[in-house]
Amino acid sequence: MATDKSSLQLVANGILKENPIFKLALSMCPAVGISTTVINGLMLGTAVLFVQVFSSVTISLLKNFIHPRIRIPTYTLTIATWVTVIDLSLAAYFPAAYAKMGIFVKIIVAFAIITMRLEMFACKEPVKSSFWDGLGMGLGFMVGMVVIGFVRELLGSGAILGYDVLGFKPLLFFILPSAGFFVVGLMMGFFNWIETYYAERKKR
Amino acid sequence: MRGRQKITVYILFLLVMGSCGLAQAAGLVSDTEFGADNEIVVQFSIPVDREVAGDPENYTVYEESDPDIRLPITAVSLSSDGTEAILSFADPLNTTAKHIVTATGIGGVEQSTFSVSKSYFGYLLSILLSALIINNFVFTKYLGLCVFFGTSKRKETAKGMGVVFTIVIVVAVSMSWVLYQYILKPFSLDYLQIVIFIGLTSLTVQAVDTVLRKVNPILFKSFGVYLVLVIANCVIIAVPLLMASNGYNYFETFMLSLGAGGGFLLALYLMSSVSERVELAKVPPSFKGLPIAFIVAGQFAMAFLGFSGLQLF
Structure with a gap:
């Protein structure tokens, strides 16, 4: 029962229609915890992208050999293996960025979004569409993290990617760790408002 | 009901054990504890000589994990009966770590070493x-x-x-x-x-x-x-x-x-x-x-x- 969507549609679905952060509201921990700068969001987004794509492809390849009763532990162990691979590679090649992200790389293993995609998509669909779906979800997560990081960095420290663009700091509060909740909440509300606004305009 | 009493007794026992953990067994120094942020309080079992025990030069203090970093003592104040000394430090102490204090010449003992830590x-x-x-x-x-x-x-x-x-x-x-x-x-x-x-x-x-x-x-x-x-x-x-x-x-x-x-x-x-x-x-x-x-x-x-x-x- 292959999906009838094209690869491009699958990717777009992950970024817009089922965005893991703003629409599905899954994997919120990093979105609140370490999204203080664009570069942090980009790094963790890349890590999640890799884990999601590799796990989706692995499960999709092995789907005929996995007994349905033990599928959840199998998913967990598959994800854990790929997270270990990413964790060790990041620690070896990007030690500075890895130190900044702290424990968040390791806890990718418990991110609900990855398990959910394996359960909903990869265990039923062929390898090719699983790959594109994983890519879409990973990119969607990355885009969400970068957008939150952009807002927080711009308003909190007046900079983008570490370059000072505004010359002053509009709202220092946004760079504080606990402000992550406020930023995510306000942005979700803002996107909801845009959505209802356009839906109303379409009706008229 | 009896089970609950048993648990209460057990908790009391643990509390007593915990507070006993503070006490030091050996000779001259009977008790040590952390005072305010930057203080260590030392109780002596006998009154000690004010001249010697009141001199900051006679103490060296370090954290057990870094013996090379000596913590500077700014002042030592002795109680009137000479059995309690309060060592004041320049910076607040990290009270989660075990501190080792070496005292020279106090109470006639050439060198006495004792540790200060919070109860386990x-x-x-x-x-x-x-x-x-x-x-x-x-x-x-x-x-x-x-x-x-x-x-x-x-x-x-x-x-x-x-x-x-x-x-x-x-x-x-x-x-x-x-x-x-x-x-x-x-x-x-x-x-x-x-x-x-x-x-x-x-x-x-x-x-x-x-x-x-x-x-x-x-x-x-x-x-x-x-x-x-x-x-x-x-x-x-x-x-x-x-x-x-x-x-x-x-x-x-x-x-x-x-x-x-x-x-x-x-x-x-x-x-x-x-x-x-x-x-x-x-x-x-x-x-x-x-x-x-x-x-x-x-x-x-x-x-x-x-x-x-x-x-x-």
Whole structure:
């Protein structure tokens, strides 16, 4: 029962229609915890992208050999293996960025979004569409993290990617760790408002 | 009733043992403790010579972990009967570390070395309290948010999820400790941490599921749904990783996992109490549901910031 969507549609679905952060509201921990700068969001987004794509492809390849009763532990162990691979590679090649992200790389293993995609998509669909779906979800997560990081960095420290663009700091509060909740909440509300606004305009 | 009395007696016994941990056994120095932020209080068993004991030059103090860094003493004040000396330091001391004090020529003894540390029981309690409130995993470390927002709409759900989570995390982390201490560490298999810890957690969840289903079907009916959610909670993997990186022993690990579970329960309960009220309030339509929950959680996080730096023991 292959999906009838094209690869491009699958990717777009992950970024817009089922965005893991703003629409599905899954994997919120990093979105609140370490999204203080664009570069942090980009790094963790890349890590999640890799884990999601590799796990989706692995499960999709092995789907005929996995007994349905033990599928959840199998998913967990598959994800854990790929997270270990990413964790060790990041620690070896990007030690500075890895130190900044702290424990968040390791806890990718418990991110609900990855398990959910394996359960909903990869265990039923062929390898090719699983790959594109994983890519879409990973990119969607990355885009969400970068957008939150952009807002927080711009308003909190007046900079983008570490370059000072505004010359002053509009709202220092946004760079504080606990402000992550406020930023995510306000942005979700803002996107909801845009959505209802356009839906109303379409009706008229 | 009798069981409860037994537990009370046991707790009292532990408290007494804990406070005895402060006492020093040997000769000249009868008791040491941390005073204010930058003070060490030393009790002598006999009155000592004011000239010698009052001179800061006669003491050297360092933390047990870095013997090379001597902590500078600014003043020593002796009590009027000469049995108590208060050493004042230039900077606040790190009271979680064990400090070694060497005194020269005091009370006629050429050199006496003694240690100052907080009682072990107090240290364990401070780990529990830290995980519970000061470093609450939800509000100050931002972990476990997916499950947190999913199950904090009703008080009943919040309690169920919190209790199930606490049980699973204590069991799973205890097993992780045994495996880490006796298999991963001796054979240098540290890189398998993630796989082992998450695998053990899924095993625990599966085991609790099976046992509960057979032993107490009524309890299973009300709590079974939360078991699946436990595995999607980041706290469950963060706690064993913390345990491994801090090199905790079993009691410390137990306290950490208990504190993490209890802290999650506390956060869920607080949040659900607010959520039930928010439902009756007039919230702008685009903020209904998750966005307002995030803003409420942000306010909780700011309130919990007030606990940072708190030290009780």
